[in-house]
Amino acid sequence: MGSLILAGKPVVGVNNNTDFLKPVAEGTVTAVATPLYKGRRTQLWEVKISQGDVLLAASTLRTMVVQ
Secondary structure: OOEEEEOOEEEEEEEEEEEEOOOOOOOOOEEEEEEEEEOOOEEEEEEEEEEOOEEEEEEEEEEEEOO
16 A cells, blocks of 8 residues: 655555445446544545445545654
8 A cells, every 4th residue: 555645744554444346347436535533643534436326345444644
């Protein structure tokens, strides 16, 4: 998993749990990330990936700011 930068500090993923619900062979998919918890050092995100109204995958991602 790659790292991000948040306010000049690197952010790394510490846990990712993804359930793949349906396959997709072509077309455009959309991912929507919603913060569930935004703390000073860690964050928890819910990510839903869909194609139109069809949910393809659901994920939770915990990130941590590296000091």
